[in-house]
Amino acid sequence: DAGITQSPRHKVTETGTPVTLRCHQTENHRYMYWYRQDPGHGLRLIHYSYGVKDTDKGEVSDGYSVSRSKTEDFLLTLESATSSQTSVYFCAISEWGASNTEAFFGQGTRLTVV
Amino acid sequence: AQRVTQPEKLLSVFKGAPVELKCNYSYSGSPELFWYVQYSRQRLQLLLRHISRESIKGFTADLNKGETSFHLKKPFAQEEDSAMYYCALPPGSNTDKLIFGTGTRLQVFP
Numbered sequence: 657d658a659g660i661t662q663s664p665r666h667k668v669t670e671t672g673t674p675v676t677l678r679c680h681q682t683e684n685h686r687y688m689y690w691y692r693q694d695p696g697h698g699l700r701l702i703h704y705s706y707g708v709k710d711t712d713k714g715e716v717s718d719g720y721s722v723s724r725s726k727t728e729d730f731l732l733t734l735e736s737a738t739s740s741q742t743s744v745y746f747c748a749i750s751e752w753g754a755s756n757t758e759a760f761f762g763q764g765t766r767l768t769v770v
Numbered sequence: 771a772q773r774v775t776q777p778e779k780l781l782s783v784f785k786g787a788p789v790e791l792k793c794n795y796s797y798s799g800s801p802e803l804f805w806y807v808q809y810s811r812q813r814l815q816l817l818l819r820h821i822s823r824e825s826i827k828g829f830t831a832d833l834n835k836g837e838t839s840f841h842l843k844k845p846f847a848q849e850e851d852s853a854m855y856y857c858a859l860p861p862g863s864n865t866d867k868l869i870f871g872t873g874t875r876l877q878v879f880p
Contacts, residue, residue, distance in 0.1 A: 697872060698856060698871055698872035698873040699814075699873070700870075701869065701870075704867060748868065750868065759860070
């Protein structure tokens with residue numbers, strides 16, 4: 657498996673609290689992505705990064721922010737968690753442009769907002 | 771805009787039956803396309819990519835530019851093929867986004 661780790665793996669939090677999920681990679685890949693996975697919706701892109709301090713919004717970015725201060729870490733923050741943000745969150749990394757490139761995924765973080 | 775459509779949420783077949791999971795895309799230019807698979811409670815992993823034209827676990831997919839499709843096929847389904855399958859469009863010349871379809875759950879019954 658590619659060196660990509662998500663933490664925490666599981667979290668239960670209360671509505672209105674801030675939550676930060678971490679994605680850590682040891683592959684030195686330039687691109688990092690955060691997705692949420694929900695039944696019937698598949699994988700929806702929240703935010704992504706194409707380099708240190710270079711980030712952009714995906715299709716479901718409202719209520720989320722990200723930061724990437726170094727290559728290996730990409731943080732996803734739920735500014736004020738809501739029940740609609742209960743989901744499984746996946747991080748992915750890639751080095752597009754290299755031969756036989758692909759995206760590698762973390763194991764996911766299961767977040768429950770109560 | 772880039773888009774991937776998987777029209778079937780669920781596909782159920784019996785072991786030994788042929789399988790076709792549909793994927794249509796919207797993309798200006800010549801796309802690369804991937805199929806990812808997610809077995810129960812595991813991370814997503816690449817199944818195959820069109821550019822390598824390989825067969826993995828008996829699955830194949832052909833890019834049809836005329837129909838803008840990249841359907842995944844297997845002639846004889848196995849129970850261990852039961853999983854979620856996602857079609858994906860990687861970044862192109864004007865975007866860094868990796869876009870997925872909504873996924874198709876394949877159930878293979880014994």
